[in-house]
Amino acid sequence: NAGVTQTPKFRVLKTGQSMTLLCAQDMNHEYMYWYRQDPGMGLRLIHYSVGEGTTAKGEVPDGYNVSRLKKQNFLLGLESAAPSQTSVYFCASRRRDRATDTQYFGPGTRLTVL
Amino acid sequence: AQSVTQLGSHVSVSEGALVLLRCNYSSSVPPYLFWYVQYPNQGLQLLLKYTSAATLVKGINGFEAEFKKSETSFHLTKPSAHMSDAAEYFCAVSEDAGGTSYGKLTFGQGTILTVHP
Numbered sequence: 001n002a003g004v005t006q007t008p009k010f011r012v013l014k015t016g017q018s019m020t021l022l023c024a025q026d027m028n029h030e031y032m033y034w035y036r037q038d039p040g041m042g043l044r045l046i047h048y049s050v051g052e053g054t055t056a057k058g059e060v061p062d063g064y065n066v067s068r069l070k071k072q073n074f075l076l077g078l079e080s081a082a083p084s085q086t087s088v089y090f091c092a093s094r095r096r097d098r099a100t101d102t103q104y105f106g107p108g109t110r111l112t113v114l
Numbered sequence: 115a116q117s118v119t120q121l122g123s124h125v126s127v128s129e130g131a132l133v134l135l136r137c138n139y140s141s142s143v144p145p146y147l148f149w150y151v152q153y154p155n156q157g158l159q160l161l162l163k164y165t166s167a168a169t170l171v172k173g174i175n176g177f178e179a180e181f182k183k184s185e186t187s188f189h190l191t192k193p194s195a196h197m198s199d200a201a202e203y204f205c206a207v208s209e210d211a212g213g214t215s216y217g218k219l220t221f222g223q224g225t226i227l228t229v230h231p
Contacts, residue, residue: 004157031217040123042204042221043158050216058218090157094217102148103219105157 002026004106006091012112013081021076021109023091030096032074033058033103034066036087043090049074050096081113116141116207120222128230133177133192135225137205140186147188148206148219149179158204164188175199200229 007022023032030051035043045058047066055066063085065077074093078085088110092103121136139145146165150158162173169181175198179190188205205222209215 033218035221040223042118042120042223043219044221045218048216048218056216092158101217102160102163103217105150105159107157108155 004091004093004104006089006106006109008109009107010110012114013078014114015082017081018077018079019081019111020078021089021091021111023074023076023093023106024072025074025091025093025104026072027093027095027104028071029093029104030071031094032068033092033094034064034074034076035090035092036060037090037108038087046076046089081111083113085111086113087111116145116209116220118205118207118220118222120203120205120225122225123223124226124228126228126230127195129197130194133190133195133199133227135190135203135205135227137179137188137190137222138186139188139205139207141207141209143209146208147179147181148208149173149177149188149190150204150206152202152204152224154201161190161203195227195229197229197231200227202226 004025033048034046049055049068052071067075091106094103095101117140119138148163149161162171164181172178177192206219
């Protein structure tokens with residue numbers, strides 16, 4: 001049981017390049033989330049998904065797109081990277097059943113945009 | 115709308131001293147409150163959570179937190195700090211407004227805890 005995994009762990013992009021971050025969970029969780037972490041700002045929700053084939057915007061969605069074609073995977077895409085997207089990205093997942101359930105986090109992807 | 119404020123971006127204590135990390139929240143409905151810990155270059159790990167049962171919540175590694183509705187606070191404490199407690203700590207709030215919040219968390223800014231020998 002690997003929990004939540006993220007690929008890649010590190011990435012350096014040039015301005016304007018595109019990339020996709022992959023999040024995978026093996027806990028059969030319905031809900032999945034993408035956050036970005038910036039110094040002094042905590043974690044902010046980018047997009048989330050409440051089930052296969054569904055996605056919704058979070059607090060800071062601009063410049064990002066997501067897809068959830070399979071229940072276990074949640075992809076975060078940057079179509080044209082900007083230096084402001086330099087950050088650490090975390091994926092999380094949670095069961096749907098109870099509001100009290102916990103979000104489980106992946107190890108993060110550190111992205112630098114030059 | 116929900117929000118969280120963590121008072122003090124950095125807290126420094128001596129080994130063996132009391133740890134107190136402050137968290138105040140704002141929520142339009144009864145909240146669910148969480149404390150997460152992040153060790154360097156790692157993801158977030160749940161320390162403890164308040165889910166409207168007991169107001170004093172005990173978590174892992176000797177940490178506990180008390181929900182005080184009148185003060186809208188959920189401060190994290192540990193009686194005796196250990197070197198291994200050095201990390202960044204995040205308070206978070208979630209609402210369950212009829213099940214439509216989808217478990218979304220709003221995080222505080224984080225508090226970096228330093229423990230001196």
